[in-house]
């Protein structure tokens with residue numbers, strides 16, 4: 404089968420042996436390069452940007468730990484690139500590094516020093532570091548403004564290649580982008596690669612193709628088959644039928660290839676969010692939607708009889724996947740999550756129903772009220788609750804209560820999704836969706852006649868929500884690294900899912916699918 408798909412030029416066994424050898428070589432290099440701590444940091448940055456850091460977790464932790472011990476030294480005598488890179492890599496891994504390490508780069512008036520204006524590499528690294536800010540860190544806001552302004556000013560004087568690198572950094576900073584999607588570009592940016600860069604490039608290409616193959620195999624063998632077997636696409640013809648798009652969410656969220664079973668399972672609730680969203684937005688009458696919401700809240704199969712046929716089919720299929728996932732979690736992690744799973748579906752339907760009633764009555768709520776409900780109707784709680792249990796990390800009574808109760812990590816990710824979603828649907832002033840948008844509510848509340856002004860406000864709120872998400876993920880929290888990374892990745896995926904062009908297509912998402920699923924790296 405591998406040969407048929409043509410992913411491997413070698414047999415699968417030979418490919419695995421070669422991959423293993425390359426990995427060993429890269430580990431040797433990291434040990435050698437890591438003897439010089441700053442060069443070690445640059446190598447870690449490369450591993451992360453190439454999406455292969457998951458092979459090196461222990462080595463990376465050891466290197467960062469020793470760098471953290473010396474991190475006072477980073478404030479003195481090191482240049483902007485070194486301090487910014489060190490700051491970002493340490494903070495990313497949860498180390499407590501204060502933002503005032505950047506004070507050394509300010510003059511007496513409190514402004515970033517003008518002599519930094521020519522330091523393109525340092526400015527790009529400063530911009531990257533500024534993306535990890537949390538609320539109240541004004542110096543990082545200033546760093547973002549300063550580096551953006553100076554880098555944009557440098558652009559006309561740069562070579563074509565340099566300008567591309569700078570504009571890519573400004574448009575897709577590492578912390579807010581999906582590393583494996585950006586890896587293709589990063590690979591093509593190497594000029595005169597060093598010995599270790601060569602090894603990493605080769606490893607990254609093999610790894611990329613291997614991961615791509617795994618996704619293809621899992622998708623066609625399990626995901627698309629599961630979706631066909633449910634028969635829902637033909638039973639509910641009014642609903643979207645986009646299983647590959649739905650699979651993109653878990654593929655982006657859980658990047659470690661070892662989580663393939665979790666990705667397959669997580670796609671199931673995601674498919675149902677889209678399906679039920681369409682029932683509420685496109686097809687159901689208010690009376691039917693109210694009945695459906697009641698049934699989901701009570702979750703009694705007996706109550707299903709009062710539903711119209713299409714809703715019965717949907718609820719029974721939802722009950723099947725929920726039982727299936729609960730059983731799997733119980734078998735693997737010893738905790739039965741059925742109550743949490745049912746409760747998150749009930750709150751999603753409750754929120755969808757609130758929107759349906761607003762739409763039906765023509766009532767536009769206040770923006771705060773809309774957003775509070777919209778955070779739930781984003782579906783993020785449903786996704787992250789399932790992800791929490793499927794990963795099975797740190798399942799304790801306390802953490803289950805926390806995750807049931809919409810903790811900050813969930814609400815900030817959900818705010819980012821809800822606001823991006825609404826930016827997309829507010830592109831033209833004629834809303835064609837039936838679920839309103841924050842932009843509309845904001846315009847009404849503030850007597851604002853300009854869509855652009857409202858959109859600017861939404862973009863500002865998205866960056867505030869990112870600061871909250873940073874705070875949740877980059878400071879000590881009860882969740883596992885895989886869960887926090889998964890939440891960050893959902894937030895990183897959002898712009899791809901909601902950047903519509905004028906023809907209502909999603910060109911960046913299409914490019915992502917092509918890159919992650921079909922186009923092999925040469």
Ligand SMILES: CC(C)=CCC/C(C)=C/COP(=O)(O)OP(=O)(O)O
Nearest residue numbers: 652676677680781782783786824836
């Ligand atoms: C990973 C997650 C949370 C996936 C679900 C996203 C979502 C809200 C889908 C609903 O459809 P939509 O995107 O068309 O939204 P709406 O109907 O609100 O415009």
